[in-house]
Amino acid sequence: MEHSVLGTRWVYDACADPVYVAAVVAAILTGQGEAEQFVEMEGGLEPRESTVKVKGSGKPGDDVPALTPMAPTTEGPTTSIDAGEVTLLVKRVLDLEAKDPGAASLTGTWANQSSPVLLASLSRGVVGGPSAG
Numbered sequence: 001m002e003h004s005v006l007g008t009r010w011v012y013d014a015c016a017d018p019v020y021v022a023a024v025v026a027a028i029l030t031g032q033g034e035a036e037q038f039v040e041m042e043g044g045l046e047p048r049e050s051t052v053k054v055k056g057s058g059k060p061g062d063d064v065p066a067l068t069p070m071a072p073t074t075e076g077p078t079t080s081i082d083a084g085e086v087t088l089l090v091k092r093v094l095d096l097e098a099k100d101p102g103a104a105s106l107t108g109t110w111a112n113q114s115s116p117v118l119l120a121s122l123s124r125g126v127v128g129g130p131s132a133g
Helices: 018-030
Strands: 037-041 044-048 052-056 073-075 078-082 086-091 105-110 113-124
Touching: 018 052, 018 086, 018 105, 018 113
Parallel strands: none
Antiparallel strands: 037 044, 052 105, 073 078, 078 086, 086 113, 105 113
């Protein structure tokens, strides 16, 4: 795509990127939030407030399994990525009214959205098998 100031930009589907899959799984399992943002100013880097807050459901220090992400598959509003011990489920269409995101999830909130919205979740075991969260 072309940006009016920056020129040619490349866009890709992160669900096919093993680094993305590893980062989201780690965020879910270890309770991580959004990355810190900074803006370069004359005096150096200034922190920038995030407009979206995200939070994984796990706890710091929880184990993250070794992952071997396969090609993603999309069915309806959800993309599934079988990554070995876990399957990452990424919501492509968000349900703003859902009340309980469930275990092993990544949720987000933003202006005028007071309750957490499910962004992604994990199921354990073989795709199509029993889910543990």
